[in-house]
Amino acid sequence: xxxxxxxxxxxxxxxxxxxxxxxxxxxxxxxxxxxxxxxxxxxxxxxxxxxxxxxxxxxxxxxxxxxxxxxxxxxxxxxxxxxxxxxxxxxxxxxxxxxxxxxxxxxxxxxxxxxxxxxxxxxxxxxxxxxxxxxxxxxxxxxxxxxxxxxxxxxxxxxxxxxxxxxxxxxxxxxxxxxxxxxxxxxxxxxxxxxxxxxxxxxxxxxxxxxxxxxxxxxxxxxxxxxxxxxxxxxxxxxxxxxxxxxxxxxxxxxxxx
Ligand code: HXC
Numbered sequence: 001x002x003x004x005x006x007x008x009x010x011x012x013x014x015x016x017x018x019x020x021x022x023x024x025x026x027x028x029x030x031x032x033x034x035x036x037x038x039x040x041x042x043x044x045x046x047x048x049x050x051x052x053x054x055x056x057x058x059x060x061x062x063x064x065x066x067x068x069x070x071x072x073x074x075x076x077x078x079x080x081x082x083x084x085x086x087x088x089x090x091x092x093x094x095x096x097x098x099x100x101x102x103x104x105x106x107x108x109x110x111x112x113x114x115x116x117x118x119x120x121x122x123x124x125x126x127x128x129x130x131x132x133x134x135x136x137x138x139x140x141x142x143x144x145x146x147x148x149x150x151x152x153x154x155x156x157x158x159x160x161x162x163x164x165x166x167x168x169x170x171x172x173x174x175x176x177x178x179x180x181x182x183x184x185x186x187x188x189x190x191x192x193x194x195x196x197x198x199x200x201x202x203x204x205x206x207x208x209x210x211x212x213x214x215x216x217x218x219x220x221x222x223x224x225x226x227x228x229x230x231x232x233x234x235x236x237x238x239x240x241x242x243x244x245x246x247x248x249x250x251x252x253x254x255x256x257x258x
Contacts, residue, residue: 001038001039001042003020003035003038003039004031004035005019005020005021005029005031005032005035005036006018006019006020006032006035006036006039007020008039008043010043010046010048010049012195012198013048013049013050013051013198014049014050014051014052014053014191014194014195014198015039015043015046015049015051015052015053016053016055016191017036017039017040017043017052017053017054017055018055018056018057019032019036019054019055019056019057019061019062020057022057022059024063024066024068025059025060025062025063025104025105026056026057026060026061026062026063026110027062027063027064027065027066027067027068028062028064028065028066028084028109028110028113029065029066029069030069030084033084033087034087036087036091037086037087037090037091040052040054040090040091040094040098041090041094043094043096044094044095044096049096050096050197050198050202050205051096051097051098051099051194051197051198051205052094052096052097052098052099053098053099053101053190053191053194054098054099054100054101054113054114054117055100055101055102055103055187055190056102056103056104056106056110057103057104058103058104058123058125058183059103059104059105060103060104060105060106060110061100061101061102061103061104061105061106061110061113061114061126062105062106062107062109062110062113063105063107063108063110064107064108064109064110064111064131064132065083065084065108065109065140065141067135070083083140084109084140084141088112088116088141088142091113091116092116095206095209095210096202096205096206096209097118097197097205097206097208097209098116098117098118099117099118099119099120099121099190099193099194099197100113100114100117100119100120100121101121101186101187101190102114102120102121102122102123102126102128102168102177103122103123103125103126103183103186104123104125104126104127105127105129106122106126106127106128106129107127107128107129107130107131107165108129108130108131108132108139108143109139109140109141111128111129111130111143111147112130112139112141112142112143112146113141114128115142115143115146115147115150115176116141116142116146118209118212119178120171120176120177120178121177121178121179121180121181121186121189121190121193122168122171122172122177122179122180122181122186123168123180123181123182123183123186124168124169124180124181124182124183125168125183126167126168126171126177126180127165127166127167127168128159128165128166128168128171128176128177129159129163129164129165129166130143130144130147130159130160130163131163131164131165132160132163133160133161133162133163134163138160139160143160144156144160147159147160147176149216150174150175150176151174151175151176152174155174168180179193199255200255201237201239201243201253201255201256201257202255202257203234203237203239203257203258204234204239204243204255207230207233207234210226210230211223211226211227211230214226214227237258238256238258239253239255239256239257239258242254242255242256243255
């Protein structure tokens with residue numbers, strides 16, 4: 001499927017989705033968000049996809065929601081339109097792993113989109129921020145909630161109240177980002193990470209995603225119970241038999257997602 005604001009390629013079980021509005025530093029407008037929701041849903045359904053990689057350009061992952069599109073909107077328009085609410089829900093409900101590969105500006109809605117992914121790999125040029133306060137608004141796609149869960153209240157307040165940008169070293173230190181690579185190596189390294197996940201049983205990858213996400217949503221006791229039940233359920237799969245047999249026979253497992 002062809003998109004106006006995205007470049008999507010599927011190769012070796014990885015769907016690489018590249019935000020592509022270079023003139024606006026990949027600012028998220030309604031068209032891009034609709035296309036992105038549709039692209040991730042298509043990847044989630046596609047048997048040839050086991051991992052999704054979401055990226056932008058070297059200069060910008062995304063510099064936020066499109067200010068030109070938002071500037072003249074009224075309360076009732078954004079209220080009834082629920083600006084990006086539906087699209088964010090769709091992206092958040094994807095069941096396959098999503099890696100955000102972030103280089104350059106990752107601001108406002110861009111940072112929120114990266115946090116909607118399952119983990120963030122950044123280049124050493126990445127700059128994260130929630131600068132909505134400079135526009136007289138607040139984050140609207142999960143920033144106040146997700147950034148606080150990632151980095152804690154103090155740093156989240158600092159980011160949202162000052163609108164400052166955070167370099168990738170700080171982002172890695174505080175747990176927003178899982179790993180940092182030099183900009184020139186970012187996509188090669190991210191694809192290596194995606195390939196590692198491709199090798200696993202998709203049943204296990206999806207179960208991991210469900211369990212870890214549960215940790216964000218519920219109490220420790222409920223989360224532990226959920227994990228335990230999922231752990232038990234994995235013993236109903238052929239991939240559990242294959243994974244353990246392969247270990248005992250000292251060979252690589254051949255998972256079949258069954
Ligand atoms: C629309 C944007 C944009 C944005 C950049 N551009 N960010 N257009 N919306 N968020 C456009 C600029 O207008 C300009 O187009 C071109 O991209 C290049 O940007 P410059 O500003 O010239 O580049 P530079 O000087 O390098 O500065 C980069 C920057 C700055 C620091 C990232 O562009 C910036 O501060 N952008 C806004 C960041 C922001 O406030 N994001 C939060 C948005 S609110 P022209 O045509 O002028 O050349 C948000 C809410 C989400 O995200 C909630 C959703 C529900």
